[in-house]
Amino acid sequence: MNSTNKFRKLVGISALAFAGLTAANAVNAANWRYAHEEYEGDVQDVYAYKFKEYIEENSDHTLQIFRFGELGESDDIMEQTQAGILNFVNQSPGFTGALIPEAQIFFIPYLMPTDMDTVIEFFRESKAINEDFPKLYAEQGLELLQMYPEGEMVVTVDEPVTSPEELNNKKIRVMTNPLLSETYSAFGATPTPLPWGEVYGALQTNMIQGQENPIFWIESGGLYEVSPNLVFTGHGWFTTAMMANQNFYNGLSDEDKKLVQDAADYAFEEIIEHIDGLADEALKKITSKSDEVTVTRLNEEQIEAFRARAPQVEEKFIDMTGKRGKELLKQFKADLEAVKGE
Structure with missing residues (x-):
């Protein structure tokens, strides 16, 4: 065989080998589906795309992302994840609380610091977050991959508010979360559960007089247009959770499980950097767009009037969740004390 024929044969073998390898990779590659609760460019969206970036740069898999409304409301995307239609979902404990009562712990006011x-x-060090919560989510067929904060909660109302008494008779929209309703009852308001898609219209028509959300969401959702009085009460941070359908996750190879975990960790580090300064930036955008906006930051004395009502919410949490919730709350507080150096 001359050298030319040898070369052609080698090329032919290489081409066949490459074709076989490509076919094998194509079989192993998958298109995964991921849904979250926010709009383009919002915190959950940024997290999702960082997760996607890591997955696609480090594997042959692809990730399809669905934003708020594309597959329904929060309850819809959770049901689709539990049914295995979606592989991943990002959902706040505000909605998951009906499914996992202990997740409502994030809505005990003044439990979380605002620093x-x-x-x-x-979030990095907490045993409650990193060891206890995954077990609770697993009971509902969910693999908890990451919990992360989005921003300090801010209340918007139809007039400036500095005391619980000034919230009397005001209907404040809450997520479909029993403990969050208890919080606003304690604060003197009338909690009104509504799905997100109805909030803007309800504020516009005075069906409700206020709501709470992180400031970036108030800006991106245009809520300041119909609820222009922003009140920083210092009562907590908005927390969210990214998870997978557990059957899907358990069926992954060890290599893909590590890929998913590494992607979740990578996105966490990216989102922490992203939210640094995000609230100030969003507030600046709001005040530049509207002359009607007022900003009220409660002083320590005013905050204390609200904080004094928090114990009844904590008691309600224990009533709802029993011994398990009580133990989780104890661990939660121990974790907080540890990071504060107390």
Whole structure:
């Protein structure tokens, strides 16, 4: 065989080998589906795309992302994840609380600090977050991959508010979360559960007089247009959770499980950097767009009037969740004390 024929044969073998390898990779590659609760460019969307970036740069898999409304409301995407239609979902404990009562712990007011560095350290180090919660989610067929903070909660109302008495008779929209309703009852308001898609119209028509959300969401959702009085009460941070359908996750190879975990960790680090300064930036955008907006930051004395009502919410949490919730709350507080150095 001359050298030319040898070369052609080698090329032919290489081409066949490459074709076989490509076919094998194509069989092993998958298109995964991921849904979250927010709009383009919002925190959950940024997290999702960082997760996607890591998955696609480190494997042959692809990730399809669905934003708020594309597959329905929060309850819809959770049902689709539990049914295995979606592989991944990002959902706040505000909605998951009906499914996992203990997740409502994030809605006990004044339990979480508002200092960002302390909050971040808590999410990194907390035993409750990183060991206890995954077990609770697993009971519902969900593999908890990451919990992370989005921003300090801000209340918007139809007029400036500085005391619980000034919230009397005001209907404040809450997520479909029993403990969040208890919080606003304690604060003196009338809690009104509504799905997100109805909130803007309800504020516009005065069906409700207020709501709470992180400031970036108030800006991106245009809520300040119909609820222009922003009140910083210091009562907590908005937390969210990214998870997978557990049957899907358990069926992955060890290599793909590590890929998914690494992608979740990578996206966490990216989102922590993203939210640094995000609230100030969003507030600046809001005040530049509207002359009607007022900003009220409660002083310590005013905050204390609200904080004094928090114990009844904590008691309600224990009533709802029993011994398991009580133990989780104890661990939660121990974790917080540890990161505060107390």
